[in-house]
Amino acid sequence: GVDELVIEGPKGSLRMAAMGPGAPVEVMNAEGRLIKTLKFDAPAHSAQPLIQSIVNELLGGGADGDDDGARRLERSPAR
Numbered sequence: 001g002v003d004e005l006v007i008e009g010p011k012g013s014l015r016m017a018a019m020g021p022g023a024p025v026e027v028m029n030a031e032g033r034l035i036k037t038l039k040f041d042a043p044a045h046s047a048q049p050l051i052q053s054i055v056n057e058l059l060g061g062g063a064d065g066d067d068d069g070a071r072r073l074e075r076s077p078a079r
Contacts, residue, residue, distance in 0.1 A: 003018035012030050017023035022042030027035045 002020065002023075005016050005018045007014045010030070012035065013028045013032075015026040015028060022040065024040070025038040027038065029035050
């Protein structure tokens with residue numbers, strides 16, 4: 001099954017997938033009946049440029065990725 005996040009309040013609850021960025025949010029009333037479903041587009045990977053620059057640095061290249069750090073990593077004795 002899917003991990004689910006439920007936020008409960010005195011007048012109802014919200015139910016959504018815990019790790020599903022594009023999954024709908026269900027709005028329930030106090031009796032647990034579905035009132036409406038909110039749908040969203042999956043967000044862009046906004047952290048990707050930061051993650052890529054960190055990976056590039058760890059591989060021995062510059063943050064911009066113009067270096068050959070991946071080739072040096074392949075030749076390293078740790079591999």
